[in-house]
Amino acid sequence: MDEQGRSYATGKRKNAIARVWIKPGTGKVTVNGRDQENYFARPVLRMLLLQPFEVTDRVGQFDVICTVKGGGLSGQAGAVRHGVSKALTYYEPALRPPLKAEGFLTRDSRVVERKKYGRAKARRSFQFSKR
Template sequence: MADLSSLKDLAPAQTEAAPVHVRKVDSLGRSYATGKRKNAVARVWVKAGSGKIIINGKDFSAYFARPVLQMILQQPILAAARTGQFDIIATVAGGGLSGQAGAVRHGISKALTYFEPGLRSVLKKGGFLTRDSRVVERKKYGKAKARRSFQFSKR
């Protein structure tokens, strides 16, 4: 068997550094990100402020009345320990309320990393930067729903 130490010379040198994340802020001092969940798409702007969260022109507690959805929205802010430091403005469309809350959470997380790249590791560990790609499966012909068959009748 040939000596494997000669293969080290053939391998390319791994001199590539880890990707450097740069701050992305527009002329108004805002960072923008798009969040997605199921069929909902949220456009989110984050800027330094007093902690207001406005969704489709309403306060987030008025738009998302259920406490669970309000908690989902605040998860990335609490994980980053930035409560009351950012104003968040979001427009969200498509899907239901649960999907919209998940889309806004995803958008807030991405926009926070663009505004403050140092938060990326904390939000990545919390799983807030990963897009939840689960969507409703389409209905197939010859089936009652996506997978459910019609009721079998023996006679």
């Protein structure tokens, strides 16, 4: 908690990194200075952001301000969800068990495998030519 009554956490998913601040409010979510409806156009991605609040029965009680860098929209939404979950536990330590049970505090470490030399992609070989 800082002097303005906010709680800060960093969330990560794939190559996306989200810096998340939560403070008591009306449930407004701002991502990179834009409203969540404008930034995350797909409803599934917006649903991801609000999952930690639904699990802890805190919908509409906190304002979220976050900046996200790297990755695509899906990874960024996952990073914001991870950051919101961590920030909630810093704000209210009693919320840790339900968030942990849902797996929101675990950093999903799966990232794209790198391309190897002598291969078309990470694992795919070049097409075999008989002649």
